[in-house]
Structure formats: C-alpha cells, structure tokens
Amino acid sequence: MMKRHNHRRSVRPRRLGVQPLESRKLMAGDVAVDVDISGSRMDVELTGDGLSNGVEVRQIGDYLHINGLNHGGAATTIEGQASYVLATKFYTGSQWVSLDDLRIELNGGDDHVLIRDVRMNAFTHSDLEIRTGRGNDRITMMDVTVLNDIDLDDDAWQDGNDYWWMRNIDVGGKLEADMGDGFDTFVASYLDADHLDVNSGRHNDYVSLFGIDVDELDVQLSSGNDRLRIDASDAVFADLDGGADDDVLDVNGTGFYANGFNAVAASDNFETIYS
Template identity: 70%
Template sequence: MARSKNQAAKKRRLGLQNLETRKLMAGDISVDVDISGSRMDVELTGDGAANGVEVRQVNDMLRITGLTQGGAPTTIEGNSVQYIPTKQFISGSWRTLDDLTIKLGDGDDQVVLRDVNMQHHSHSDLKIETGRGHDRITMLDVTVLDDIHLLDHSSDDGNDYWWMRNVDVGDRLDADMGDGADTFVASYTDARTLDIDSGRHNDYVSLFGIDVDNLDVALRSGNDTLRIDASAADDADLDGGSNHDKLDVNGTGYYANSFDAVLASESFETIYD
C-alpha cells in the first residue's frame, strides 16, 4: 500500500533529527590563556563529550589539534586546530609558558602530548585531569621543570590507558588513575619522585628505564601486575594491595634493575625475580 505524504514527511523529519543528534556528539575544547607578569598559563577544557586532543610543540608554538574521538572529530574553539605561542613579547618584556592544564571531564577521552618543553619557569607544571569513561593519555618527548599531575577521579570507574616515553620531570610525576582495569606504561622517564596509584580492580603497571629518587606504587585491590626492568630508584615502596598480585623483576644484564625491587615490595603473592 502506498504511503501517505504525511508519512513520508514524518520519516524525512526523523532522518534530519538523527543527523542533528550525531552532530551534537562531536566534542569541543575551549582554550584559555592567562598572562600574569612574565608567566603565561594555558588551560584546555572539554565539554563533557568524548574529547580528543593533541598538543604538540612546533618551535615556539603549541599546535592544538582536535582528534576523532567517539566517532566524531573534536573541535578546538570550533576549529580543527589552534596555535598558541609559548612566548610573547608584550609591552617591552617577554611572557613565556608556565603551566599547561588539560581538563576533559566525562566521556571516553584521549590526550596526546608530543615535543612539549616547559622549562621557562622553575614552577612550571603540567596537569591532565579526566573523569568518567575509558581515557587514554599519551606523552612522548615531554620536559617539565617542576611537576606533572595526571588525575582521574577515584570515584570514576573507567578502564584507562596511560603511556609515556622520554619524559623528564624536575620534581614529581603523580599518576592517580582512579578505579577501573587500568594500564600504566612508562619508559625512559626521569623524575625526583614517581608516584603511581592505580586504584581498584585489575591493573597493569610497566616501568622500563626509569630513573628516580623515590618510587611509590600502590596497586590497591584487584589482581594486579607490576613489571619493572632496567630501572633505578634510590628509595622505593611497592605495594600490591589486596587480592592476588604479581611482581615481575626478572630482568638480567641490560634489563636488570639497579635496586632491590623485591626488598621494597609488600603484598605480592607471586614474585618473578
């Protein structure tokens, strides 16, 4: 039986509505630059959707690019890319990048940092904050003169994946992953203090080529695995938490650690040494 004109029009309207809904899924990130004295702080804030962003330093510019996340491309202030100078000459004096803060909130988010150099101020900090959802953080060739703080709220239950390589921190690198089956992988990373809290559930932490003064790892509840190879720590506290946890420090030769990880460990039911 032939459809009436009203039925056909109704179907077309529904199709347009679905298209509009899909467009609304695309996330947008706002950019705020605060200049105070010689300092320039940059803050990126997500809108609660699935946000994806890459921050890469190219010469004296931060190139902030939206990534496809949750099936839709993230925009930066409504555009695909935005450039922020890491130093500006204003009113006869230089203003240089101090702090970089990224807050993406809820949603399955992704943050990529590459070639970022934050050494203009002794108190320069990098902070990345996520919320509910399965979040991914990638850092490659990043230098921060003071602290790096990575935070996923402890009450938020998502399976996060945080990966870093060639990261140099002047003071502390704190990674608070919150609850969920999380993965933390770091290689060739230097800091005064590396503090990892993987939260509850079954987590995996892998450290390779780490050089720190203080290493603190808390795996909390869950069947967790901690693997450490070719790493150095002057002082270490490795806590497997409750349930059945594994410590793998079975490296020899180049892969051997320069500290006694087994002696620094507690609450691991299985140890490979």
C-alpha cells in the same frame, strides 16, 4: 497503574512501504582554550565539554599547536576550529612572556589527550596537569620536559578503564598518576624524575616501568588481581605495594634489563614474585 488502550482492527487494507531511516549525526566535542598572563608568566588551560574529546598538544618551535583529534566517532574542535596555535614565548614591548603552567581538564566522556614535544622549562615552578574525569580515557605523552611537577588524575574515582602511556619524560619534581577505579594500564619508559607515584586504584590493573630513573618510587596497586613489571630501572628509595587479592611482581630481567635497585626487598603484598 498502566492504562489499557482498546485497539480496533481496521477493515481497510494495510499499505506496505519502506520508511526512510533517521540519519544520526554524532555529536562532536569542543575544547575551550583559556590563556592567563601575569607578568612574565603565561598559564594555559584546556577544558573539555563532557563529550568524548580528543586533543593533541604539540610544540613546534616556540608555538603550541592544539589540534582536535577524531575521537568518539567525530572530530573534536578547538574553540570551534580544527586547531588553535599559541606562542610559548613572545615580547609584549616591555617584557618577555613565556609558558609557565599547562592544565587540561576533559570532564566526562571517553577522552584522549596526546602531548608531544612539549618543553615547559622557562620557570622552575612550571607544572603540567591533566584531569581526565569519568569515562575510559587515554593519555599519551612523548618527549615532554617539565621543570616542576606532572599531575595526572582520573579525578573521578569511579569505574573507567584508562590507558596511560608515556615515553621520554623528564620531570624536575614529581610525576603523580592517580588512575581511579577500573581496569587500568599505566606504561612508562625512559622517565627521569625526582619522585614517581602511581596509584592504579581498584580492579585488575597493569603497571609497566622501563628505564625509570628516580630518587623515590611509590607504586600502590590497591585491590584487584594486579601485575607490576619493572625493567632496567633505578630508584634510591622504593615502596611497591600490591594491595589486596592476587598480585604479581615481575622483576626478573637480566643484563641490560636488570634493575639497579632491589625491587623485591621494596615490595609488599605480592602473592607471586618473578625475580
């Protein structure tokens, strides 16, 4: 029960004035860096703090430049600094140590991770793993080579409108993208892998594949009014599933844009097909 407060009107004249507005400072996220060296292998893990983090990982020569991006209205810091530099290959005095695995876990918040010019080719088991967590997240990858697997995971299975874009990606094993629920977009061009697996989750999603060359292609769109477009791509085996609701498959490219496999024969549960 709410208490009733009796207000007595003051007989004194009110003084009108201007009160200063409270100054609001947006919280800046910080990303922690953890390096684990075992023998000749070096694993690197970046961990966000649950705020809206923006981080760029770019390789220049034999160095990883980990830079904070202005994202969510404030500049993200890396270990409290604007940037952080790691050698991807160095000599300890007794042996060479090289980058093996790179793992990025951003946790909650609307995050953006940018991976550029990264070459993880020292070991055949080298993996790149990115977990964005809850929120509306963006992944951008350009000119990336990984000898084993790339694992991209929303890691929440809750609503979040994600945008994942990549170009010039070379994967020795499997690239798996689990986008979770939300109105998501997945765009990949010039990607070479043994296996590409995209699961866009529920709600209305858009998946675009251009210049994809894989042995196995799996696209699962789940429920929602989804659209899948494939151009100038080739796959030895393919499974394209539109899932529930009203879905569109667009594979009507000709000439340079024609696909090297029969995408229509590999498709199921698409209400509209352009071929």
